[in-house]
Amino acid sequence: MVKKQSTSDVSDRILNVARDLFIKNGYAGTSIRDIAAASGTNVAHIKYYFESKYNLFEIIFDEAFEILFKRVSATLTSDMPFYDMVEAWISTYYEILSEYPQIPIFILNEVNQSPDTLIRKLLERDPLAIFTRLSERIAEEVKKGTIKDIPAIDLGLNILSLCVFPFMFRGLAIRIANRSETEYNEILTAHKKRVIDLIFSGLRP
Known part of the structure; x- marks a missing residue:
């Protein structure tokens, strides 16, 4: 039967x-x-x-976006030492994007297809509270003399662009560089370390 x-x-x-x-x-x-x-x-x-196809896409996007946002939010609002927090922030992007490589593609599609919807999704998760906490942490570290003064939005954009771009253009990069999937994954592992070093260099006074 x-x-x-x-x-x-x-x-x-x-x-x-x-x-x-x-x-x-x-x-x-x-x-x-x-x-x-x-x-x-x-x-x-x-x-x-x-x-519709769009509704199907929205469900998948929401699942992936929620996972990414929760992990990043938990990292940025944690009490770990500042440089450890920044390293964990970068590592979180690489871990989540390796597991859910569709996220950058979905975000790019939302930017092109429905930017208002993407803005609504972001505002529903209260990003201002997260960046307020990040700004407070930055101010504390500047006062202690451990980092340069940098706006939270600038630090966020620097980290986001450096981490997301290699995943968003993965297919193109593999073809241009003539690398296998395995080789590109190894490149990403090394790239994460370079991103951490670059961000740290920009933060140190």
């Missing part, structure tokens, strides 16, 4: 396949028919469970 698949099994399979295809082909390069074929379902199934 053939076991009937549950609604959860079908929707989870669609989500997992869509996640992989969005990573590989991007949002615009992935169609509902592609997702249906790869998941062993059909277009009607996807529209029944998720209504």
Whole structure:
């Protein structure tokens, strides 16, 4: 007797396949028919469970974005020594983006497709409180003479751009440099250490 698949099994399979295809082909390069074929379902199934490709994308984006934001928030609001906190902040980006490489792609898509939605998602998570705490930590360290005075937003942008770019353009970088996936992962490991050294050099008085 053939076991009937549950609604959860079908929707989870669609989500997992869509996640992989969005990573590989991007949002615009992935169609509902592609997702249906790869998941062993059909277009009607996807529209029944998720209504549209964009809704499916939004669910996957929200899951990944929430994981990244929670981890970064926990690091930035921790009481660990400042330089340890900065190193953990950078390491968190590399760990999460290695596990969820779709995040930069999803953010880039949101910036292009629905910037207001992305802003709403950010504001819902109260980023001001996090940067207020970071600003306080910076002021404390400046007073102690352990770092230069730098706006929290500048430090955040420096770290974000240095960490995210290698993942966002992974496919292009692999082709241009003619490297394998394994070789590029090794490059990323070394790059993380260089980013930490670069940020530390910019912070030291």
